[in-house]
Amino acid sequence: MLSGGDDGVPDGVPDGIGMARLAWTRLPTADAEGAGPSTSAAAAGDELFSAAAVESLDYEVIENYAYREEQAQRSKFWVPYYVMLKWLFSLLIGVGTGLAAIFINLAVENFSGWKYTATFAIIKHSYFVGFFVYTVFNLALVFSSVYIVTNYAPAAAGSGIPEIKGYLNGVDTHGILLFRTLVGKIFGSIGSVGGGLALGKEGPLVHTGACIASLLGQGGSAKYHLSSRWVRIFESDRDRRDLVTCGCAAGVAAAFRAPVGGVLFALEEVTSWWRSHLMWRVFFTSAVVAVVVRSAMNWCNSGKCGHFGAGGFIIWDISGGQEDYSYQELFPMAIIGVIGGLLGALFNQLTLYITKWRRTYLHKKGKRVQIFEACLISLVTSTISFVLPLLRKCSPCPQLGANSSIECPHPPGTDGNFVNFYCSKDKEYNDLATIFFNTQDDAIRNLFSAKTFHEYSAQSLITFLVMFYSLAVVTFGTAVPAGQFVPGIMIGSTYGRLVGMFVVKYYKKLNIEEGTYALLGAASFLGGSMRMTVSLCVIMVEITNNLKLLPLIMLVLLVSKAVGDFFNEGLYEEQARLRGIPLLDSRPKQVMRNMNAKDACKNQKVICLPRVSRVIDIVSVLRTNKHNGFPVVDCGQNGESLVIGLILRSHLLVLLQAKVDFQNSPFPCGPGVLNRHNFSDFVKPASSKGKSIDDIHLTEDELGLYLDLAPFLNPSPYIVPEDMSLVKVYNLFRQLGLRHIFVVPRPSRVVGLITRKDLLLEEDGNTVMAELQSTSVRGLLNGRLLGGNAHLERPLLDNLVIE
């Protein structure tokens, strides 16, 4: 589902558009200065030269662009405006994501509440009718979800995290950040989670946050008529990615009520684009989410939200649990880590196979198959979760202390342990129903609960583990929004509690809580499957609100991740690879050690465009290959060829479609060309496939004309010498988030050497500023002396090239 192109990446704005932009904005000044066409051309050359120097990482340019556009006076307000808007958007992302999370939770809890209240009411009379109602309720919800997704928002299926991860790594997947995806995600996950499938709402919330962020960022697209000033500000790729990073963090913060965890999640997934001032903004967004969610929870505590009470949100306060641990316990905890690693790796492998099979055989057959599949899984899930507890014998209630807050059996219609389900006596409970015939949030709370020794039998836990694990594997990959956090926690806490039971039995210590082991189990499974480290640890601490278990969670995560890494990659990486999202690892591959830059592109034929190209040549170049960027060459002062920059396919397409720049002469154009374009023409349309060469129709006459590419190219893409190690190139590529690197022959001379000292300009800022001004004057003079007066006929960009 990538939008085509040789490198899997449609059009790299970070490499791209700077020069063009700056050129337009600067040239009016040049025009005003120029005394005649030729002089003005020379001056324009200098202007371009300076403009080229300004070209930089994209978001820097954007500031510069507008900074220059509105001249001196207005520019004073622009930067503060831009900064303010960035923060305002961060605020809005936080509020929006928080509200979306509240809405989803509210809906899910209420649907589940009605479902269980009705079922429990009916089974007093007939278990069969109860089963029927329960199943139909689930089926209806799941059907609504899968119908919405398959028909309106196919990109909303799954958790969305691999796609978002890909987006932040630099790969756009079609449709993941559309408005319809947002809507599909929200309503779809209400259906799928409310319908009792073995999946969670947390992954989708991350995607939801990202969608909200992206939509805010492009606010002002054709559909929403916002002011054009707004559009301009966030049209750079980097700004958008920054916003999506904020949205991603906001999603995690909202899903788990874990603001710090959200920041760290975004950080762990996006290290390649990370900057410390972005961290600060992400942090702010997360804090806003925390405040919004908390306010809503407080409002709901007064009972205005139906079944959504204090227990609705994913947060399992285990403050009553174990505060301490002995060194003996570290061994069973390590065992939990190992189990988590093994089961997590197995989960990744199984889901990979099943998803592959689904994609190859099942989902090709159309929407109906997908809908049928989801409904079938819903039926199976309902049946298992209803029938299995029926087969289980009830246990008598334990003797609880008088001042214990736990009731056995707990009153129907409320949350809690000790569910009375198909029991012959009143003072009995069904341990399998307590975890199986319940919402997942409640089940987890029950598994984590302290002071409930021996509530569950080993048999029930094993039954549940096997069944739920299988359901989770099968459910993964159906066409509904689905997160893997909550199922993972369910699975992990089951075997964790099992281990805890053995520990309680054999170590015979009173201060050991099975619930603590359940928590560690949950951490271990997530670690073994998703392979996140610090962020997962913080999220676990934040959702359980217990800092004292931090070292234990760290230990378990270390073990489970190490074990899992032995077998395969993390869940998101596996899924991303399966979906054809080419993520770049943080570490270069071993094989790159023995390669150099030239080896990496040895099978390529580099297609260069001359500075002034014939339209027909450009069209044929675009038709005959799928490259997304083309080097542009020109003749230097002494007739030798010189690489003057990189032009992107997408920009060429814009130029071909606009046609206004076509010219009759094969000589470089004057500066007038530059204000024929609106900057926004070149902005990549958000979340669409972009143009294709086949959509552009040119007449015979037009094909015979010429096009001067100089004003539209990126004049200084990064270059590497051909014999540089590929590992070095890889680091350059990934650390700077590039799209294209030119591999060039070894240079013949060194003009200068830049060291740390040369980059420390702030130490005598004023001096540098003064020097700089004189430099630019000198540069102008030099330019004129060297190339200007003597070579009036020479191409416009010669100064740029030769200087």
Add this chain to the structure above:
Amino acid sequence: MLSGGDDGVPDGVPDGIGMARLAWTRLPTADAEGAGPSTSAAAAGDELFSAAAVESLDYEVIENYAYREEQAQRSKFWVPYYVMLKWLFSLLIGVGTGLAAIFINLAVENFSGWKYTATFAIIKHSYFVGFFVYTVFNLALVFSSVYIVTNYAPAAAGSGIPEIKGYLNGVDTHGILLFRTLVGKIFGSIGSVGGGLALGKEGPLVHTGACIASLLGQGGSAKYHLSSRWVRIFESDRDRRDLVTCGCAAGVAAAFRAPVGGVLFALEEVTSWWRSHLMWRVFFTSAVVAVVVRSAMNWCNSGKCGHFGAGGFIIWDISGGQEDYSYQELFPMAIIGVIGGLLGALFNQLTLYITKWRRTYLHKKGKRVQIFEACLISLVTSTISFVLPLLRKCSPCPQLGANSSIECPHPPGTDGNFVNFYCSKDKEYNDLATIFFNTQDDAIRNLFSAKTFHEYSAQSLITFLVMFYSLAVVTFGTAVPAGQFVPGIMIGSTYGRLVGMFVVKYYKKLNIEEGTYALLGAASFLGGSMRMTVSLCVIMVEITNNLKLLPLIMLVLLVSKAVGDFFNEGLYEEQARLRGIPLLDSRPKQVMRNMNAKDACKNQKVICLPRVSRVIDIVSVLRTNKHNGFPVVDCGQNGESLVIGLILRSHLLVLLQAKVDFQNSPFPCGPGVLNRHNFSDFVKPASSKGKSIDDIHLTEDELGLYLDLAPFLNPSPYIVPEDMSLVKVYNLFRQLGLRHIFVVPRPSRVVGLITRKDLLLEEDGNTVMAELQSTSVRGLLNGRLLGGNAHLERPLLDNLVIE
């Protein structure tokens, strides 16, 4: 205190040594293959060519180096050994730092305990004698600290964080990671903190952790006779920096018992070097620290540690505090943020001026002045903290509930609120003494305490604030180990509690706790002074063990950092600049927008060395300038000049000193030269100034000889075209942690274009591997065809250059 050189950075291993290393390790093979000297030279050229391809970021190379050194069989064990050792070292760093933290805390608490017990015992009889004893005790401790620091470990003065920050940013400061610095830091901070100065032990602990890490990393230097295998492994600059990063995180984790805070602290300070697998190792180290510290605390809880009881460590559990907040309270909280920003910025500015003045006028006069200064400050501090409470009238004890755990006045010799000091009645307490005449940890605990409404009068708090703020400003910069965390918390919590008092008074709500406001005040001052964000927030949460206040702390930090940033830079940045540590900001300066690469180095004269240079020329080049790196040029196949790499001053000095490579002929050497050297010759001596050209003495004869530089240079430093924007160059430089960039003319052609797809080799790993093998064979053939047989007399590296 930099170790010389044009760029403030002695010798950049990341740029440097790879080629040399690889060349040696590969060439023996080439020798074995070669049929005669000339053929072998050609083969060696190819070998070098491949070796060049492998050169990469330093730590990659190291693996490769040994990987090849011990051939096929042994290499199987080497990588696991290397990885295992890295983890073992992380473990050891954690254990070491944890133990150091325990030791410091134990010593400080015991000294303070003895001091206060003795003083309280004596003042029952005479306040004058008590004052005398108190002052002499403090003076003795401070004197011991300043004596140790000035005489044995001058680098141990101050917090050490700016220096460590600089180190991790790429700047080595002389002496900061020596063993004597470690010892000086540990014992010095015991003296200075135990002596009651207005400073903390947390900053020094970060430095301590870094020292431990660095010493472990170089284990096997001349002093400690460890096996040489160990040395080799961690002699790369990058490995060492990784270890120091771990140590830094361990220090924070140990100082605050905040493992996640430690990871984030390291992350915020070191983003430019950050990689996600390093994060994992740092995380492990922090977890180890947490376990070690917790074990020691448990052991001490049984009373074996003297005065070091439960209250010894910096951790202020405010679990009894406010759980909730109303929206009305957000306004006073924002006010706290503003105050924090203002006072923090003022603190930075004042300390900057005072430190400047000290460096210029005071500390030039020698050690005695420094010792005298510290003792004087100790006397003043003792006097103020003893005499001021004497002047304060005691207040009657409040009515406390029967089941309250708080006693008034608290029994002498224990920690707690309500200190009875110079009070006429038994049931009275002195509120100023409660915070002033106490250890800082206890004072903070008292300020943070909940359920103690109106314990302090506004008058006392203001008095304390003014006096302590002044003391902290004056104390900063004396020649003792000194952290700013605890003083910052003291200052912040004072005005925080003041604001809290007003809120309690005017809002008239019962669930508002003054202690919570004190905590927010502490966060705000630290935010306003140090300008850390996420890490500070997490540290505050971890030390107070209260997750629920997270959004409030976030809010306060956001405000205070924004206010502070309006005025000046963070404390550490200011201090680093003052000490001449050239930190590179994460953001390029505004002025760079208008500059290009050439502008940045326009005043430089680039000094190139020919491939085979005369020794006398090299010596004169090294004598006449201070550059640390020199481009090496050679003649290409067609006689044109070609840049073949970068050679470092330090490597040249090693070669000049060793003399073994000097040769009579001005032609390139054979491959035999390469195993004349031991790799470790070239490793930068840890924490020393390195060699100087003046230390090397050569005879007339030797000066007339030649030296072939090709085997020792870095064949592919990063290059940028001369008209690239300086912003782009800056990002390249900082993100990749470079030391040198070559500025070169625009390339004349593009050999290839590397895109994401070219770097995704793992998708068909086997194919790539197979292709690669054939490529390397083909490369060899090509090399021979092109340059080998036909040009046997041509320089060795031509293949490298022309291919």
